[in-house]
Amino acid sequence: MLSFRYTVPMNAPRPARVKTARERARAELTAEILAAARRQLRESGAGDLSLRSVARELGMASSAVYRYFASRDELLTALIVQAYTEIGEAAEHADRPGNAPGERWLAVWRAVRDWSVANRHEYALIFGTPIPGYIAPHITIEVAGRMPLTLARIAADARRAGALAPPPGPVCPPEAITPEMLVLLEGDEFTPDETARLILAWNRLVGIIGYELHGHLANVTADDALFFDHTARTEGAHLGLAFD
Amino acid sequence: MLSFRYTVPMNAPRPARVKTARERARAELTAEILAAARRQLRESGAGDLSLRSVARELGMASSAVYRYFASRDELLTALIVQAYTEIGEAAEHADRPGNAPGERWLAVWRAVRDWSVANRHEYALIFGTPIPGYIAPHITIEVAGRMPLTLARIAADARRAGALAPPPGPVCPPEAITPEMLVLLEGDEFTPDETARLILAWNRLVGIIGYELHGHLANVTADDALFFDHTARTEGAHLGLAFD
DNA sequence: CCGAAACGAGAGCACCGCTCTTGCATTACT
DNA sequence: AGTAATGCAAGAGCGGTGCTCTCGTTTCGG
Structure with a gap:
């Protein structure tokens, strides 16, 4: 539970090049998802925060969000750390x-x-x-x-x-x-x-x-x-x- | 909101007979629903409490519960008063x-x-x-x-x-x-x-x-x-x- | 260049709160 | 006592949820 399974492992071997385009996109999208979640948290509270609604706000399929946060709990964890x-x-x-x-x-x-x-x-x-x-x-x-x-x-x-x-x-x-x-x-x-x-x-x-x-x-x-x-x-x- | 709309009004004219069979059954079922809800609250917390699951536990249709508690909030209110x-x-x-x-x-x-x-x-x-x-x-x-x-x-x-x-x-x-x-x-x-x-x-x-x-x-x-x-x-x- | 990995989208499952309709049982009134 | 009104249980249905799986595409690294 709460495995961050899709996130990059801490001790992964770093390539020579600092960042691939995919990594940049991934980091950006992760931040965007978190920002959208924070926005929804601000105005509706944690109870009303749903992965599907942040996916809608970002115009992506709900299943795609799971590539970045393995569960709703994990998204909440990120918000908790932020808070x-x-x-x-x-x-x-x-x-x-x-x-x-x-x-x-x-x-x-x-x-x-x-x-x-x-x-x-x-x-x-x-x-x-x-x-x-x-x-x-x-x-x-x-x-x-x-x-x-x-x-x-x-x-x-x-x-x-x-x-x-x-x-x-x-x-x-x-x-x-x-x-x-x-x-x-x-x-x-x-x-x-x-x-x-x-x-x-x-x-x-x-x-x-x-x-x-x-x-x-x-x-x-x-x-x-x-x-x-x-x-x-x-x-x-x-x-x-x-x-x- | 939270209207207790199906419950008997406080100041309704009381009939000569103290309680009809229906009223007794109603009071009993209300208590049973509340007890089941309390049971589920005890072991899973308020977040996991659902009207449907208490209905299942009592062997009735979920829609029937709404005759006794107009909403999940109302059921929670009863539990809050109890607590x-x-x-x-x-x-x-x-x-x-x-x-x-x-x-x-x-x-x-x-x-x-x-x-x-x-x-x-x-x-x-x-x-x-x-x-x-x-x-x-x-x-x-x-x-x-x-x-x-x-x-x-x-x-x-x-x-x-x-x-x-x-x-x-x-x-x-x-x-x-x-x-x-x-x-x-x-x-x-x-x-x-x-x-x-x-x-x-x-x-x-x-x-x-x-x-x-x-x-x-x-x-x-x-x-x-x-x-x-x-x-x-x-x-x-x-x-x-x-x-x- | 080619295989592997990452990715987005969609369908689907089981659940949720809540509403509406339908048919039956009980009550209350004349 | 007969009838009209009410109470009630059940089922179908709507839109929402978290989450999984598959499938076709894109991207990356050896």
Whole structure:
């Protein structure tokens, strides 16, 4: 399942000539299919995305699309990778390492929210209900880390500057956290409790946006942007960052 | 849309006789259809649930099902109401008003998690990605409140007992919260900031369970139950409850 | 230059939600 | 009690889906 069976193998022997005409055409068509799928995802959501309709939009037979994506799931996987990449880049580009940790934190949170409200179906694709029977390929788990790692870097910088002062509260038992999670950033080791606070912050960022996008805050919050900023500050303060 | 068009109107004039044979048969078959749909939801998720397959399971023509549920959306709505009711009852039944607030809080959180892991597809149905094109009918918004209201009651009781002491942190601006949210429980008025903390706790409960169920904690937490308990305590402490 | 590989199109299979018609059983009304 | 209205189950059918297979064509590499 999810075999990418028609795609070029990673370790195929490369010919002397860089690209044959066929390879160029293939790469172009693959990109066009992905673009059409993204277009349909944007306006109708993942549920309404069909291989046949993107084939129609591109004026080709539906069976021809299977030369480029072995299944609908594979097409969705490509869109998932795209979404993870974009939200990761949004976070990274919003971060200004020179600024104060609190400012950086708020800027990154806002950037992630902005991307999410502008790409709600893409957000749902990566943070909503998993597609039934769908198992995330290995490719996704790497790119999925870019956004939370941006948050971790801010905390690490604050920590190195002696500006990370988590307020008192229940202490997370170390055995609750995976060992490899404790070496999240090379050279900046967090305590298990700090790591737990980071995980919770990441979970909060995704969760509060989901609540907003999925309508759970409909009659609850009067000003979503204001409440989001408050949430960002609350979570940042819980991690030990200073604001204002 | 979602008109329940074949169902008996609420305010129809009731005949002298309580139930005709036809009405009994109708009620029974409706329940059977719902049960079959729930069965299929349990094992395959909402995406794979089809009216035709429940019809097959019940040995009837697919068109006959439409006499009882006007559409697939309507069948899903019934399942959503069922799920909201069950998670609300799980929370309510786990609450022991005589116990200390911290104990009550933890018990309710655990009950909600237990129900969710035992009914992951039902959880996804109410807290996951909304069905495309689907708008929650009015019926759902009332029953959806039972679970969060259980949390609010614990906070209200603690507050009345003078045992609600929220730790310092960013204060939520009052205009971020809807006015009707501030009179959440009659007679127990929370401050806007307390209300915000309650909203965040509710969001956390749903969000952390979603992370666990959807695999986002896969290589992150080593002991999900332990981390969940820590999360419950953290969120309870942030609300101002005392633990241990 | 020629065989192998890649490709596009079409037909086809099994499924889906939903509608409409038809014939029968039950109910309600006179 | 007879009749008209209603409820109901079944079947055919429409347009859609993912996916497979075949077949003729094009392109590439040895």
